Amino acid sequence: MVHQTISPSTTSASNASSKISPMKLTLLRLVMTALIVGTLAACSTTPAPSPTRPGAMPPPAAGTAAIDGDTAPLPPPMAQPKSRWVPVRWAELPGFSDDALHEAWNSWIKSCERPVAPFTALCSEVRRLSIATGDEQRAWMVSRLQPYRVEASDGNPDGLLTAYYEPMMDAARQPGAGFTVPIYRLPAGYGARKPWYTRQQIETLPEAQAALQGRAIAWLRDPVESMVLHIQGSGRLRITEADGTISMVRVAYAGTNDQPYQSIGRWLLDQGYTRDATWPGIRAWLAANPQRTNELMWANPRYVFFKEEPLVGMDAGFGPRGAQGVPLTPGRSIAVDRQSIPYGTPVWLASTGPQVQLNRLVLAQDTGSAILGAVRADYFTGWGPEAGDIAGRLKQNLRLWVLWPR
Structure with missing residues (x-):
């Protein structure tokens, strides 16, 4: 699906509609709850941060406890057409220990309907872990994936998060x-x-x-x-x-x-x-x-x-098919610039603003004509007036970490 944004300073509209079914309302409540009460956690030590920019998110705090199992030597950085990926420890990811990963697992399983290399080999494990506990899913991610902080070519890790519905x-x-x-x-x-x-x-x-x-x-x-x-x-x-x-x-x-x-x-x-x-x-x-x-x-x-x-x-419990060709999951699917992040990639998203805070696992499953740049994402909030209200007010700073197979 390809979408646009109305202008750099505008909001999306809520639209008249029929009543929302319990399934849809539950999904929308999940999104709203995550937006309102999500907590931005401190992070572990990182390589020297780039200079602070106006409106940028604060750098990760030093001294955060290491994540169990994250002891392997860090690989070299990776280059993409529009971004560079800098390897980091899992402890840098804000809120990694607190996210309700099972909510994102449905989105990940959807991506496995149209798997892309190098994630194809992991899909059988992703499916088996759909009934695992959050701790088991977290431990598997640490063992099988390497987080990379997404940066612009000048080293800037800060970008822009908007939303659509x-x-x-x-x-x-x-x-x-x-x-x-x-x-x-x-x-x-x-x-x-x-x-x-x-x-x-x-x-x-x-x-x-x-x-x-x-x-x-x-x-x-x-x-x-x-x-x-x-x-x-x-x-x-x-x-x-x-x-x-x-x-x-x-x-x-x-x-x-x-x-x-x-x-x-x-x-x-x-x-x-x-x-x-x-x-x-x-x-x-x-x-x-x-x-x-x-x-x-x-x-x-x-x-x-x-x-x-x-x-x-x-079908009624998911959104439309995104550019990857799989249905979008409210609160767990994002649109990206595919020259920065390939479709089907699991991504850790951290965003904070005056009213909204998000720290969560999402899947890169869509694109948009206005979604351009290294650290840029459009967050799918669902459907109906409630989702439109969320999408309309979400425009704030963003950091992203791609989770790439080891």
Whole structure:
């Protein structure tokens, strides 16, 4: 799945939806609890830290007790196209002794559905450990994996954490009764023309409309909801079918028109139309300027096409498939720059801000057009309004450690 962020200073929107099932609510509570009450632990000794930068996380504290079994000589650093990996002791990882690893194990097992070298050989052990205790899982990780601190080429270990989610929206199979904004499948002849028509051209040119004839999956009420869906790259729809019945489906990312992404929030700021480029701020501006809705939406020429997927059984308890090709796990999947961290890599994530603290095992399973750089991650929070609230306020400093087979 490929998603974007609205602007460097904005938040994601919560979206109107049906009630959330107990399974979904439990997952969201787990994410919220972790965000609010997670504790940033001190770390062990490390190589000399880089100079302190404004807003950087504090360096690891000296004197932390060593992790049992972590006594082997450290290997040399490893180079990646956009980052370097510096080997460290397990005691450097904040909160490693406290994380509920079993929550991350489901995400790891999902990665093993599409294993990548060199993790393929470990997947049978990962599956067997799914019913192990946290201490057993921790001991196995120490024995089989080596942590490496991810740094930029200049040695800076600090980066940026944001978040994304799967919005839930009401929709209809046919236009009418206020449902006027289409969600399209890939157009006829997709790929023959690159880049494809811009958002404005898609909505105004007869030839673009002809290629999309009969390709609407469903219809939304609100163009802002449509933009949220395009930015997040996936969503859950509560659809009113033609016979009046209600069904829940997922619309997942299928492709784009290959046009550049432009933030509508940034456009409003640059034009001097608002100082609040959050989703509530955007909605307020549109409420005061309804005649300019198209102008605002057309400021972003990128257009996303979707495919419909059922939401049944276990599928409903996971997010959409990420770029690795496996379903995302709320609170345990991240999007990364694959030139810094390969898909399928287990990663230790540490992030602290004025309200939110995270120290936990996550899996690199997705990417995004705005997720670029050595120490950069987008954290998948789940689906629905609660997940949107979390995703909207999460923008803060980040450190990452990849956990690589020994």
